[in-house]
Amino acid sequence: KAGVTQTPRYLIKTRGQQVTLSCSPISGHRSVSWYQQTPGQGLQFLFEYFSETQRNKGNFPGRFSGRQFSNSRSEMNVSTLELGDSALYLCASSLAGQPGYGYTFGSGTRLTVV
Amino acid sequence: GENVEQHPSTLSVQEGDSAVIKCTYSDSASNYFPWYKQELGKRPQLIIDIRSNVGEKKDQRIAVTLNKTAKHFSLHITETQPEDSAVYFCAASKKGGSSNTGKLIFGQGTTLQVKP
Numbered sequence: 060k061a062g063v064t065q066t067p068r069y070l071i072k073t074r075g076q077q078v079t080l081s082c083s084p085i086s087g088h089r090s091v092s093w094y095q096q097t098p099g100q101g102l103q104f105l106f107e108y109f110s111e112t113q114r115n116k117g118n119f120p121g122r123f124s125g126r127q128f129s130n131s132r133s134e135m136n137v138s139t140l141e142l143g144d145s146a147l148y149l150c151a152s153s154l155a156g157q158p159g160y161g162y163t164f165g166s167g168t169r170l171t172v173v
Numbered sequence: 174g175e176n177v178e179q180h181p182s183t184l185s186v187q188e189g190d191s192a193v194i195k196c197t198y199s200d201s202a203s204n205y206f207p208w209y210k211q212e213l214g215k216r217p218q219l220i221i222d223i224r225s226n227v228g229e230k231k232d233q234r235i236a237v238t239l240n241k242t243a244k245h246f247s248l249h250i251t252e253t254q255p256e257d258s259a260v261y262f263c264a265a266s267k268k269g270g271s272s273n274t275g276k277l278i279f280g281q282g283t284t285l286q287v288k289p
Contacts, residue, residue, distance in 0.1 A: 090275045091275075092275045092276065092277070094277075094279075101262075101279055101280075101281045101282055102217070102262060102264075102277075102279040102282075103279075104276050104277060104278065107275040107276055109275065114275065115275060115276045117276070149216065149217070151275075151277075153275055161207065161219045161222060162207070162219070162275065162277060163219065164209075164216040164217045164218070165216060166215070166216045167216060
């Protein structure tokens with residue numbers, strides 16, 4: 060059974076540009092959550108999608124957005140990139156997104172903003 | 174607001190010793206507490222989890238305990254091995270309103286070093 064797949068693995072972007080990251084969940088998983096990981100702030104929740112609907116959103120500016128498709132694949136978009144957006148972006152999928160159903164993480168996309 | 178405090182931030186033990194990592198959560202509605210292990214350059218991996226209706230759970234050398242009254246939970250690793258060296262994260266999640274939530278609030282992480 061394939062795990063959570065994130066593409067691309069690495070990205071280098073210039074300040075002011077926008078970027079789109081992709082996440083393919085484990086087959087059958089309907090919940091996809093996104094997290095930002097930085098050395099200073101740790102793992103911070105961005106948003107969660109379930110059945111194509113955003114069900115939860117963290118405390119990030121509106122430049123961070125996402126969506127989920129009918130096949131449960133999810134994308135997140137960051138517009139007008141800032142240097143502080145440099146981070147490892149992780150997505151996690153879960154069968155139902157309910158407490159008690161383990162969340163499996165992908166390997167992440169390492170975004171560097173220069 | 175929702176917050177999870179994790180201690181210590183770094184922990185160094187000799188191979189064969191036990192390691193304990195402690196977390197405290199602020200939201201009394203939290204009812205699911207997973208622990209993740211993240212090796213350098215790799216993804217976080219779920220190693221054990223516990224629900225609020227259980228006080229303790231064990232899986233081989235790893236155990237987790239939960240004290241709902243005090244709102245804290247702990248990870249215990251016995252007979253540590255060098256391959257246990259990694260960053261460990263605790264997290265808390267809750268059922269939100271009329272729908273369930275996939276939001277995990279993470280602690281800041283503990284870097285565990287097991288010396289051979």
